[in-house]
Amino acid sequence: MKKTLGPVSLTALGVGAVIGSGIFTVIGVAIGGNQMSAASLADSPVIDLILHHGAVAGRPGAGPALAVSLILVAIVCALTGLCYAELASMIPIAGSAYTYTYATLGELVAWIIGWDLILEYAFSNMSVSVGFAAHVVDLLDWLGLKISPKWLSPAYLPLGLQDLQGRDIYLPGWHGGFNIPAFLIVLLLTVVLVRGIKESAETNNIMVLVKIAAILVFIFFGISFIHPGNYVPFSPNGWSGVLAGGSIIFFTYIGFDSVSTASEECKDPQRDVPIGILATLVVCTILYIGVAMVLTGMVPWQSVAGDGAPVVNALKRVSLTPGGHRLHWVRLAVLLGAIVGMISSILVFQLGQARVWFAMSRDRLLPSAFSKVHPRFRTPAFATWVAGVLVAIPAGLFDVGTFAEMSNIGTLFAFVLVSMGVIVLRYKDPKRHRGFRVPFGPVIPVLSVLFCVLLMAGLPAKTWIRFFVWLVIGLVVYVFYSRKRSEFYAPEA
Template identity: 35%
Template sequence: MILDRVKPLDAILATAEKKSLHRSLGAFQLMLFGIGCIIGTGIFVLTAAGAQKAGPGLMLAFVIAGLVCIVAALCYAEIAAMIPVAGSAYTYSYATMGEFLAWTVGWALVLEYAIAASAVSVGWSGYFSGTILNEFLGITLPQWLAAGPLALGGEPGGFINLPAMVIALLVTWLLMIGTSESAKVNAVLVAIKVTALTLFIGLTLTSAYFDPDRFNPFLPAGVFGGFGTGVGAVGAAATIFFAYVGFDAVSTAAEETKNPQRNVPIGLVGSLLFCTVFYILVAAGAIGTIGGQPIMGPNGVPFPAGSEELARQCAMAQYSGALVCSDEALAHVLREIGFSGIGNVLGIAAFLALPSVILVLLFAQTRIFFVMSRDGLLPEGLSKVHPKWKTPYVVTAITGVIVAIGAAFFPVGQLADIANAGTLYAFLMVAVAVMLLRKSDPTRQRAFRTPALWLVGPLTIFGCAFLFLNLPFEAMMVLPIWSAIGLLVYFGYGRSRSHLGRGVVEVVDEIGGQDHDFPIDTPESHPDR
């Protein structure tokens, strides 16, 4: 049976039970934590791509993506509170649906985090080139060094995005030698981001340049552009879903929350609602001041974001200064309406904050890879820990090179769409896992129970599937192709070498660093039967 290997939940929870976590977080603290985790990459780097897909309907797109995130977050909270150990959705799936489906989830997460790190690197490159080099140092990086072959903006046909590649490799190196984020530094960066965006909203919405007529037509590409087209408000929602990734960090804090049944949903829903309103105001300010209508193709459909056709249009004088053509959209808006100094401050905020996001994404990706390797599903050499640095340096180096290549040659919009494909699949599987656990293990202690799971669970599955089908066709196809490669690896290597298949589950105590072997009874552990 292909679905016969399910990792015992008791073995996984043996790790969590050794932790003694103090319940100290309230609803307001969770909300602040969530806002800090969510606001960042997407709003800085995807505003232009979202506007090209939906025009002023970008504001509706933020609402649609936010609603899908809310129901997904409620599912995530229950299972994260039950299984607070390494591995995220991969571990949850292993404990409920078995090794095969867990492999598909882990493999998708590897894609998600790596491609997301590439997307953030490209976003950082735009602010580095536009704000740091151009505005402050008066240096204009040649187009062939500032953009990949299909990158958005300026003259089409760049060769390589050198800054994006360099920052990806630099963060990889820092991660390999064991550099970690300081909580205080991260808090300062969050404050900088929120302050800069609040200034942006205040300046744009009160600006003399603000004109309500710029919102007409509100939905130039419609609400639903059609499956696989990636346009319209729903298509834009599938892309800017990237701007919400990070909310799952709130759900992992359920074990440390006072009265989690009340405070976790308040923290999750509250932070997502705050960010949704914040994002809508940012979009309104950008579009209302300089306009955000998409550049239409000859068939009346917006040119694909990040395409060579759009880059050619952006190079024309008539679209000079257009929001949809900018590599650093928010700083660009402020410069266009006479606030160059504050625009540069916002650019500096992005320049400072985005590398920390790359680090977190690379950290998460390498740890998923690490856990899969530790389970025997990937070569154990990948989980080798450096004797001096105490980090999984092999898998970190491999990941970093792949991330750097993606950042060097692909535009941010396409990278975000591909990353979202893996994210949406993982969130869908988490909803399935929660519902299965309710049926298979109803008496298990749950620090938080998803309210109305009979409704929230199916809504999560439908919402994630719907957004996935509204990604551009090319982005949708990456996931099945990547999954097919993963199946070859699983059946060619992982299944026969799996620790679970050989009858041993290894659980690592994240605090004490101790290994615990739990012998289990499987057909593979008794070949003589």
């Protein structure tokens, strides 16, 4: 590839990838938490089970202290991003973590990461789709169109559903409806991906500018409606809440890996990649902290718990108060920016998920149907359709918090393996050419592993259980199917 990218281009690429749906949707789940009426082992974060030797009442919210969570997440991403960059620079082709580990650490580790990436991409897009639907509901409300919430909200609502006055629309549990907008947007974009899409740099730049503009508009207009009393207490659940908030919001930052995977096209990867990663994280962290501080200053932090569209709903609440009428059009601008951002995020991650399946099938670890290319559109149509259906149906059933938890544990586990891979390869293959080398020896990879595990500990016990079940299923598939089809398989005599 041509070496044309410098630090500014890399930073623009990273900011465009990181600024997506999380800043408009998952931020509410991280701030408000998932408080239960009674203590439960399954719903308690693992770190609380270890430190408190018992269950707590659900996952605590970070409250206004989410700003601290965001700084922690940025540090972890910086450490992991440097490890990712070294691994990517060792492989002469562009690709995903699956591709890199297959070429450096072997088939079994690659299978585990590939299986993990399927989980990560799927649940990430389910989360984004539910957030998209929540913003569509707000847009319909802004236009004065009233549709039954039964068809605009997930079928399962762990915290129930309330109107802006705090009145119950649905009690916690199943309510027999279906989130139609979340379901339809995934299927619509699946059709687009099957037919083929070539996103130009100009289009991507426009989307990035729209998303950033929506964020800045919210911060600029919302700052005058901040009530300092909403910041007290600043950290209502202490370090437990800060850690849980960081664990939930983590996946919204994973776009930074686009910087490391572009190392092959850098003019000076040793200098430009660290600058691009760190500049991306600094810019995005400032924007995220700005939104978090304005949001928790405008409305009480508890009010955004379980909200799929906390930013625009905060604008709506404030617009109903004296002097808030001027936020009516601000709310529309932020709504449109958020919707554009989420459509682009769903499109990119659905594309990525299908390509992981395609790569694993090409290596004969999944059935050959997943690597078949459509004769007319020249896209992996079967893999794309399967990915679309498997994301669309759950998106209609469950809430954003459930999806965010599963996506985050998958992402953090993949980053643990990538960081460990750097350490292993330093000893296993020290003379291999590295376009970029993580500084300070094994210190940064080790810190990356430790911080990722710490953030994983902020997730509920039931999320860990579901994740281990997923990994066990994957290993069973590998042992009884994939391993025997692999080109490296040698049957015993």
